[in-house]
Amino acid sequence: MKRRADAVIIGGGVSGCGLAYCLAKRGFKDVVVLEREYLASGATGRCGGGIRQQWSTEENTKLAMESVRLFGQLDEELEYETEFEQGGYLILAYTDQEVEQYKKNVAMQQKLGLDVRFIDPKEAREIAPHLNTEGVLCATYCPSDGSANPFYVTQAYAEAAKCLGVQIELYTPVTNIEKRGGRIASVVTSRGKIETPLIVNAAGGDSVSLAKMVGVELPIVPTRHEIMVTEQVEPFFTTMVISFKHGVYFRQEKRGGILMGYGDPDERPGFDITSSMKFLRTMSRKILNLMPALHRVKVVRQWGGLYDTTPDALPILGPVDGVEGFIQINGFSGHGFMLAPKVVDLLAQLITGEELDLPIDRLHMDRFLTGEISRDLSVV
Amino acid sequence: MAEIRLTEHPILQFKRGRKISFTFNGKKLDGHEGETVAAALHAAGVTTYRRSPQLHRPRGFFCAIGKCSSCLMTVDGVPNVRICITPLREGMKVCSPKGKGQLPEDDPATIWTWPGQYVDKILETEVAIIGAGPAGLSAAVETTRMGAETVVFDENDGIGGQLIKQTHMFFGSKEQHAKVRGIDIVPLLLEQIDDSRAQIMLEATAIGLYADKTLGVVRRQELFGLRAQKIIMASGASENMLAFEHCDLPGVYGAGAVQTLMNVYGLIPGRRVLMVGAGNIGLIVSYQLLQAGVEVVEVIEAAPYIGGYHVHAAKIRRAGVPIHTCHTITKASGQEKVEGAVVAQVDSHWQPIPNTQRELAVDVICLAVGLSPTAELLFQAGCQSCYIPELGGHVAVHDENLETTVKGIYVAGDASGIEEASTAMLEGRLAGLCAAESLGKKAISERKEEILSQLKELRTGPFGEKARKGKEMMRQEACRYGL
Ligand SMILES: Cc1cc2nc3c(=O)[nH]c(=O)nc-3n(C[C@H](O)[C@H](O)[C@H](O)COP(=O)(O)OP(=O)(O)OC[C@H]3O[C@@H](n4cnc5c(N)ncnc54)[C@H](O)[C@@H]3O)c2cc1C
Ligand code: FES
Numbered sequence A: 001m002k003r004r005a006d007a008v009i010i011g012g013g014v015s016g017c018g019l020a021y022c023l024a025k026r027g028f029k030d031v032v033v034l035e036r037e038y039l040a041s042g043a044t045g046r047c048g049g050g051i052r053q054q055w056s057t058e059e060n061t062k063l064a065m066e067s068v069r070l071f072g073q074l075d076e077e078l079e080y081e082t083e084f085e086q087g088g089y090l091i092l093a094y095t096d097q098e099v100e101q102y103k104k105n106v107a108m109q110q111k112l113g114l115d116v117r118f119i120d121p122k123e124a125r126e127i128a129p130h131l132n133t134e135g136v137l138c139a140t141y142c143p144s145d146g147s148a149n150p151f152y153v154t155q156a157y158a159e160a161a162k163c164l165g166v167q168i169e170l171y172t173p174v175t176n177i178e179k180r181g182g183r184i185a186s187v188v189t190s191r192g193k194i195e196t197p198l199i200v201n202a203a204g205g206d207s208v209s210l211a212k213m214v215g216v217e218l219p220i221v222p223t224r225h226e227i228m229v230t231e232q233v234e235p236f237f238t239t240m241v242i243s244f245k246h247g248v249y250f251r252q253e254k255r256g257g258i259l260m261g262y263g264d265p266d267e268r269p270g271f272d273i274t275s276s277m278k279f280l281r282t283m284s285r286k287i288l289n290l291m292p293a294l295h296r297v298k299v300v301r302q303w304g305g306l307y308d309t310t311p312d313a314l315p316i317l318g319p320v321d322g323v324e325g326f327i328q329i330n331g332f333s334g335h336g337f338m339l340a341p342k343v344v345d346l347l348a349q350l351i352t353g354e355e356l357d358l359p360i361d362r363l364h365m366d367r368f369l370t371g372e373i374s375r376d377l378s379v380v
Numbered sequence B: 001m002a003e004i005r006l007t008e009h010p011i012l013q014f015k016r017g018r019k020i021s022f023t024f025n026g027k028k029l030d031g032h033e034g035e036t037v038a039a040a041l042h043a044a045g046v047t048t049y050r051r052s053p054q055l056h057r058p059r060g061f062f063c064a065i066g067k068c069s070s071c072l073m074t075v076d077g078v079p080n081v082r083i084c085i086t087p088l089r090e091g092m093k094v095c096s097p098k099g100k101g102q103l104p105e106d107d108p109a110t111i112w113t114w115p116g117q118y119v120d121k122i123l124e125t126e127v128a129i130i131g132a133g134p135a136g137l138s139a140a141v142e143t144t145r146m147g148a149e150t151v152v153f154d155e156n157d158g159i160g161g162q163l164i165k166q167t168h169m170f171f172g173s174k175e176q177h178a179k180v181r182g183i184d185i186v187p188l189l190l191e192q193i194d195d196s197r198a199q200i201m202l203e204a205t206a207i208g209l210y211a212d213k214t215l216g217v218v219r220r221q222e223l224f225g226l227r228a229q230k231i232i233m234a235s236g237a238s239e240n241m242l243a244f245e246h247c248d249l250p251g252v253y254g255a256g257a258v259q260t261l262m263n264v265y266g267l268i269p270g271r272r273v274l275m276v277g278a279g280n281i282g283l284i285v286s287y288q289l290l291q292a293g294v295e296v297v298e299v300i301e302a303a304p305y306i307g308g309y310h311v312h313a314a315k316i317r318r319a320g321v322p323i324h325t326c327h328t329i330t331k332a333s334g335q336e337k338v339e340g341a342v343v344a345q346v347d348s349h350w351q352p353i354p355n356t357q358r359e360l361a362v363d364v365i366c367l368a369v370g371l372s373p374t375a376e377l378l379f380q381a382g383c384q385s386c387y388i389p390e391l392g393g394h395v396a397v398h399d400e401n402l403e404t405t406v407k408g409i410y411v412a413g414d415a416s417g418i419e420e421a422s423t424a425m426l427e428g429r430l431a432g433l434c435a436a437e438s439l440g441k442k443a444i445s446e447r448k449e450e451i452l453s454q455l456k457e458l459r460t461g462p463f464g465e466k467a468r469k470g471k472e473m474m475r476q477e478a479c480r481y482g483l
Helices: A014-025 A058-078 A096-111 A121-127 A150-163 A204-212 A277-290 A292-296 A336-351 B037-043 B134-145 B161-165 B182-192 B255-264 B280-291 B310-318 B376-380 B421-438 B445-458 B462-480
Strands: A007-010 A031-034 A089-093 A117-119 A138-142 A167-169 A174-180 A183-189 A192-195 A199-201 A221-232 A240-243 A248-252 A257-262 A299-309 A316-320 A323-330 B019-024 B027-032 B072-075 B078-082 B093-095 B118-130 B150-153 B198-201 B204-209 B214-219 B222-233 B237-239 B252-254 B272-276 B295-300 B327-333 B340-345 B358-360 B364-367 B371-373 B385-388 B393-396 B409-411
Touching: A007 A014, A014 A031, A014 A150, A014 A323, A014 A336, A031 A150, A058 A096, A058 A150, A058 A336, A089 A096, A089 A121, A096 A117, A096 A138, A117 A121, A121 A138, A150 A167, A150 A336, A199 A204, A204 A221, A204 A299, A204 A323, A221 A277, A248 A277, A257 A277, A277 A292, A277 A299, A277 B204, A277 B214, A277 B222, A316 A336, A323 A336, B019 B037, B027 B037, B037 B255, B118 B134, B118 B214, B118 B421, B134 B150, B134 B161, B134 B182, B134 B198, B134 B222, B134 B421, B161 B182, B161 B255, B182 B421, B204 B222, B204 B376, B222 B421, B237 B255, B252 B255, B255 B280, B255 B364, B272 B280, B272 B327, B280 B295, B280 B310, B280 B364, B295 B327, B371 B393, B376 B393, B385 B462, B409 B421, B421 B445
Parallel strands: A007 A031, A007 A199, A031 A167, A089 A240, A183 A323, A199 A323, B019 B093, B118 B150, B118 B222, B150 B198, B222 B409, B252 B364, B272 B295, B272 B364
Antiparallel strands: A089 A138, A117 A138, A174 A183, A183 A192, A221 A257, A221 A299, A240 A248, A248 A257, A316 A323, B019 B027, B072 B078, B072 B093, B204 B214, B214 B222, B237 B371, B327 B340, B340 B358, B385 B393
């Protein structure tokens, strides 16, 4: 392992590996990525792989739209098949309140140039056969939303970064970060110390504890989210279906398994990511309501991962006050995989001193100090 | 030539149930009550069930004990049913799936009234035992004897696990059921279980095990929870596959599958068998094949020595079956099912030696190349695992009392490391004793000592060497985790 580097990225998820690649591509190559376990072992490898541009805030929508464009080029650029597919996203509305909100969302999204529209329950059932549309008033549908394989995307970035000279150290947890005179000085790991003027905190749900090492309090709440997946059946729908009313999302993977998750409002903050019986039961009940035909399809796996949730459900990007050389790329609040391609591109621009092609000032940590935040409402 | 259905057998008598009919891809066939769908199809001469979704290769059963998913079929409209453990019922419609299987059509009569089969209940018990094989049943003997309320469940429709196909006589001492056949041990164990404290649930599959010791159980399409203070995992093992050209052809069967067909359902697997593996299982199953009147063409073994007991080897040699050590299989031939096999000698690195190939005309290739512990549920519950080849691969780290790194979760029998039925029964009893003891039930320390000494005895001698070594490595792992 190196003893000195221009930058050290903590976290080998999609953010850490993506950023390492984008930096190296710009000639900023003396970079080390430190990962506690294996690549994508955090939220990335545990996520639903969904890629959606239908958000209620402009920030998330813009980042997602740009990311979708980049996802489309990823396979060629990185020479890797990441299984990016544009199967669409269907968001179901059950109440007048939801309909009102979605009207605002769609107007904003269309203004930004997104191909999104309202459809009726009948068309929703054509897009997602077997869907129970009872009680559904209408739905919004964006055909260019989709999914990709999070392991492959992370691996693709990591391998491309390595080819350009980045060092990736697995099973190397960071145990301390040292400052000197208000500046980042070095990072201490289980395998020794690396001197560096720049540390990027891409540690997902663990970003809070890393920031604490240099006295920074990130307003991030780690909370478990669970997923389960069924055995494979012949593919019969390609779209991700979301119901905010049920707190549920589900899609059929390319190989045939049906993947589903829901946000449990009773989940208490913490670092526990084990699976639970409660999830299996509640998820089964919810999915059988939404797609009764699945009642004889067997569940084959379930797992949990951490959402790193901020008060406004928007990520924390860029420098923080008080510690020079400490860059944040965290707080993704359950949608960091889909935003990654653009976010890592922007942070690489920031670090190498380029002019940013999409401003991220409003995503700085200091927004929480001024109190002017507006929460993205389209979060599962 | 012998019929597929055996009518005479030196040891077993087959009482077949009522004749019932079912359809396979629309064609009417007959089977018997008490058979699995796979057994009935085999008896009707059907060996190829479906095509693999990607390469359209023929598929039949492989393990016949519900552990490999080679036999998935659409049954009465339900996709992906493991027909090797599905009891045959009158009028069943068994179909080859298109691709990966399709969802049943939405039934307008019921679609909006769902959920009907989702049961929102969590049962409670003191001890839950997963698996009703020799280890699980023995565990229940001890837990109920010590007064613990116990639920045993198994995904099969009968108890006994792999014992119900073991027609050979056991070795060891009287306590270990020496000179009794495996099949006759099951009722003996059942007799010793205090049924005022035990409930045995069949056709019940544990699909989730959580750190708080709750189990997710599916029984006849119904999901429910079972919360137990102590859990004993006695889920057995799955058959190992061997990679060679066309190893996926129907007719390549695991040794457990061949035993199941022959000794449980009274069906011969084929006419001419190549046995791969000369460990105890390979030798015993070869002998059982001979007893059933099936020709065993030869037994091959890649190692330079015979792994199983020499009494067993001597018996089949006397019957004229050659055993070739330093040999492996390199290819299965045939289009829809096995029609032949190519075997070759191997060098000291287990690589086939050129120009030593021989072709054998066989219709069954029986793989007796070891087992792997089924311990996935333990890993889901957060039990630490380690890799010990002597115990069959990935196993849950456990202490001398068979308790894993998650307190209150125990493992016994093949699931704790591959051995055989005698040690599985002793381990089951040990886990049962320890679990009940930790519930505060009155402990009988002499009994524990006695079980430990019997285990030690079984593991001494040249044939216990592997298990001894494996368990020694396990002791070191357990220390690492502070057990
Ligand atoms: C159940 C679930 C479903 C989700 N579904 C979606 C979805 O459909 N679409 C979507 O876009 N997003 C989804 N998300 C969110 C998405 O997974 C995350 O926002 C995204 O993966 C964040 O990536 P990351 O690289 O920032 O963090 P992570 O992937 O968590 O990576 C952080 C890495 O840092 C490492 N680390 C932590 N501490 C240390 C240390 N001290 N030293 C060294 N390394 C350390 C961790 O091991 C980890 O590998 C979901 C999340 C969950 C949990
Ligand atoms: S699961 Fe049926 S053959 Fe293996």
